[in-house]
Amino acid sequence: MASVSLKNVRKNYGAADIIKGVDIDIADGEFCVFVGPSGCGKSTLLRMIAGLEDISGGTLSIGDRVVNDLPPKDRSIAMVFQSYAIFPHMTVRENLAFGLTIANAPKVEKDAKVAEAARILQMEHLLERRPSQLSGGQRQRVAIGRAIVRKPGVFLFDEPLSNLDAALRVDMRMELAKLHNDLGATMVYVTHDQVEAMTLADKIVVLNAGIVQQVGSPLELYHCPVNKFVAGFIGSPKMNFFDLMVESGDDAGLRISGPALQEFSLPLTGAAERLVGKKLTMGVRPHDLYLSGDGPLKGTVILVEHLGNETLVSLSLTNGQAVIVALDGDTECRVGQTLKVGFPANKVHLFEENGNRVAV
Amino acid sequence: MASKFTRSNSTGWLMAGPAAVLMGLFIVLPFLFAIGLSFTNQRLISPNPTQFVGLSNYSQLLGVGLLTLEPERNEAGDVVRAEDGAVSYPALRGYTRNNPDYPQLDGMREWFSFSLGESRTYVLARDVVFAKAVVNTIIFVLVVAPVQGGLALVLALLINQKLRGINVFRAIYFMPVVVSIVVVSLLWRFIYDGQSGLLNNLLSALTFGAFPRIDWLGNPSTALGAIIAMSIWQAVGFHMVIWLSGLQTISPSLYEAAAIEGASKWQTFRYVTWPGLRNTAVLVLIVITMQAFALFAQIDVMTSGGPLDSTQTIVFQAVERGYGKQDISGGSTISVILFVFVLAISLLQRWLTREKK
Ligand SMILES: Nc1ncnc2c1ncn2[C@@H]1O[C@H](COP(=O)(O)OP(=O)(O)O)[C@@H](O)[C@H]1O
Ligand SMILES: [Mg+2]
Numbered sequence: 001m002a003s004v005s006l007k008n009v010r011k012n013y014g015a016a017d018i019i020k021g022v023d024i025d026i027a028d029g030e031f032c033v034f035v036g037p038s039g040c041g042k043s044t045l046l047r048m049i050a051g052l053e054d055i056s057g058g059t060l061s062i063g064d065r066v067v068n069d070l071p072p073k074d075r076s077i078a079m080v081f082q083s084y085a086i087f088p089h090m091t092v093r094e095n096l097a098f099g100l101t102i103a104n105a106p107k108v109e110k111d112a113k114v115a116e117a118a119r120i121l122q123m124e125h126l127l128e129r130r131p132s133q134l135s136g137g138q139r140q141r142v143a144i145g146r147a148i149v150r151k152p153g154v155f156l157f158d159e160p161l162s163n164l165d166a167a168l169r170v171d172m173r174m175e176l177a178k179l180h181n182d183l184g185a186t187m188v189y190v191t192h193d194q195v196e197a198m199t200l201a202d203k204i205v206v207l208n209a210g211i212v213q214q215v216g217s218p219l220e221l222y223h224c225p226v227n228k229f230v231a232g233f234i235g236s237p238k239m240n241f242f243d244l245m246v247e248s249g250d251d252a253g254l255r256i257s258g259p260a261l262q263e264f265s266l267p268l269t270g271a272a273e274r275l276v277g278k279k280l281t282m283g284v285r286p287h288d289l290y291l292s293g294d295g296p297l298k299g300t301v302i303l304v305e306h307l308g309n310e311t312l313v314s315l316s317l318t319n320g321q322a323v324i325v326a327l328d329g330d331t332e333c334r335v336g337q338t339l340k341v342g343f344p345a346n347k348v349h350l351f352e353e354n355g356n357r358v359a360v
Numbered sequence: 361m362a363s364k365f366t367r368s369n370s371t372g373w374l375m376a377g378p379a380a381v382l383m384g385l386f387i388v389l390p391f392l393f394a395i396g397l398s399f400t401n402q403r404l405i406s407p408n409p410t411q412f413v414g415l416s417n418y419s420q421l422l423g424v425g426l427l428t429l430e431p432e433r434n435e436a437g438d439v440v441r442a443e444d445g446a447v448s449y450p451a452l453r454g455y456t457r458n459n460p461d462y463p464q465l466d467g468m469r470e471w472f473s474f475s476l477g478e479s480r481t482y483v484l485a486r487d488v489v490f491a492k493a494v495v496n497t498i499i500f501v502l503v504v505a506p507v508q509g510g511l512a513l514v515l516a517l518l519i520n521q522k523l524r525g526i527n528v529f530r531a532i533y534f535m536p537v538v539v540s541i542v543v544v545s546l547l548w549r550f551i552y553d554g555q556s557g558l559l560n561n562l563l564s565a566l567t568f569g570a571f572p573r574i575d576w577l578g579n580p581s582t583a584l585g586a587i588i589a590m591s592i593w594q595a596v597g598f599h600m601v602i603w604l605s606g607l608q609t610i611s612p613s614l615y616e617a618a619a620i621e622g623a624s625k626w627q628t629f630r631y632v633t634w635p636g637l638r639n640t641a642v643l644v645l646i647v648i649t650m651q652a653f654a655l656f657a658q659i660d661v662m663t664s665g666g667p668l669d670s671t672q673t674i675v676f677q678a679v680e681r682g683y684g685k686q687d688i689s690g691g692s693t694i695s696v697i698l699f700v701f702v703l704a705i706s707l708l709q710r711w712l713t714r715e716k717k
Contacts, residue, residue, distance in 0.1 A: 052616050071619070072619050079620050081616070099621035102623050
């Protein structure tokens with residue numbers, strides 16, 4: 001068991017800065033997910049923790065040791081790769097026991113540890129097979145099993161579910177959550193899929209372009225994103241954004257207008273003075289929108305997706321902007337129909353022009 | 361478009377056509393001719409009609425026999441010894457020339473002999489030069505295949521790194537492959553020269569003149585070794601490139617997984633690299649073996665099979681007979697024997713290196 005701490009960690013390849021000063025503290029036993037769009041540096045960061053990439057600046061500690069210059073095997077970590085990285089010419093048993101084999105461990109110890117990992121992952125019946133005789137999910141299980149056998153302080157996962165099909169991905173996700181519960185080990189998990197992040201994480205780190213955008217629990221990020229990037233990245237379907245103007249404000253609230261909506265008022269007090277005359281971006285999640293005869297948004301239905309439990313309706317507003325509204329599963333709705341939509345004032349997220357959340 | 365390509369065979373045949381025709385014309389057809397000729401007494405240019413001679417060409421080439429002789433004894437039954445103590449044996453030709461008791465040895469000559477106790481065993485061959493050629497070729501293959509393959513692998517491992525200027529090394533190692541083997545052989549004749557060759561000069565400079573000058577190609581005990589060394593050097597770059605391509609098919613994440621498990625360099629090679637090179641290894645081994653069996657140009661340029669037949673090889677003999685001595689049926693027979701030989705060895709190698717289920 002171990003905590004992980006990154007202090008001003010940097011990485012550059014020549015002149016290209018990839019990780020631009022990252023501070024993260026991961027507590028012992030925590031499930032921490034790095035999430036962000038493709039190419040933002042998640043894998044690089046994880047590989048720096050693993051010791052597969054060297055660290056250009058800052059300090060990395062695992063437990064209470066600074067491990068910047070330690071080789072991977074001495075960092076008390078185990079890693080599961082997206083490509084599984086299991087040895088194709090070895091049986092499952094040999095793969096699981098690989099670390100023990102090269103450390104010349106006695107056979108009794110090997111057998112015991114392999115048996116335990118196989119039991120945890122319920123793959124006793126696969127031990128004598130070769131990777132070519134396994135399905136994708138089973139291969140990933142072997143990779144996880146190899147990590148378990150190491151009994152590491154920290155488990156590192158780099159998009160372990162990306163190569164699996166959708167149904168299997170959901171199953172494996174639940175198994176990983178269970179594994180974390182059973183082992184109680186620290187886990188660092190990289191994904192570009194915010195659903196995986198939301199479902200698995202104790203703590204999510206949202207990365208963009210090598211910079212930490214926000215660190216918090218899934219619900220913190222969902223309800224209180226610190227900037228427009230996090231707001232747009234977390235939550236599915238994506239949050240809707242509207243450009244608007246603050247016309248006037250007083251103790252009763254703000255009068256707001258925008259190209260795509262009727263004037264309406266927000267009962268926001270306190271910040272009124274500061275915001276009058278400013279251009280802002282308003283964000284509203286699709287699930288917070290509802291049909292309302294006098295709602296400030298009006299648009300034509302361009303797409304209806306019936307998912308059963310809910311219906312996703314895409315509207316084209318008067319200025320052509322598209323908005324997604326999540327309605328009840330049995331909502332009747334036709335393409336071409338005109339709908340009016342409203343939202344509760346307390347579900348509105350306001351962002352300044354630089355993308356930061358408006359402090360109130 | 362794509363579906364048309366996969367459905368219609370004619371496009372494929374059309375593309376393979378030119379190569380297939382040329383190969384048929386210049387490889388398959390001549391080879392079929394060779395099989396036919398090997399059963400006749402055809403000469404390159406001869407006024408006599410061709411006759412079918414059955415397997416006599418083969419028995420002429422492959423015929424070997426054993427003969428064990430007791431020392432000559434005097435009336436008392438004691439071994440006759442010369443003044444220096446040497447034992448003398450009856451003359452061989454008494455057995456191999458028109459001896460009605462030994463018809464199977466008729467026409468054979470001594471290949472080599474060894475002593476067991478007092479008696480002496482002679483290994484006889486109907487065609488001693490060909491027998492030597494076979495042995496030399498096998499020695500060549502047995503040395504070149506592992507050494508060239510292994511050296512090429514070492515070079516490939518060294519060169520498979522992300523270093524500045526590594527391409528220069530790749531080019532340097534590959535250069536001898538691009539140069540014609542005839543040119544390389546000519547150059548190495550100078551290097552091996554008995555008087556002022558580069559090798560002799562180098563060795564004597566390194567040992568301050570203590571190393572005696574050797575006529576590397578003129579000495580029966582060094583000639584084959586010299587040719588082996590040069591041949592290994594010449595083609596090692598080619599096999600290095602094949603190994604390199606094999607190395608690059610191994611997923612980098614396997615190496616990373618091994619590094620995380622704490623594998624040493626040797627363990628990484630043993631558990632990750634080498635198993636990943638299995639198919640490449642089979643390819644390299646078979647290609648080297650086949651090339652080595654075809655050893656000809658170096659011999660032709662450097663030694664012409666000499667000195668004392670110490671560098672005779674199968675293909676050199678085939679050419680020498682077929683064109684030098686105009687015995688085209690004999691040359692053809694050698695080619696067919698070589699073909700069967702190489703085929704058998706390739707199949708054996710494939711079987712030995714098969715993936716065990
Ligand atoms: N060896 C390298 N040399 C230069 N740039 C690299 C190297 N490895 C990764 N990068 C760059 O670093 C960025 C982050 O990559 P990565 O961490 O793999 O992103 P992701 O978040 O998708 O996992 C990418 O823009 C990539 O092009
Ligand atoms: Mg990645």
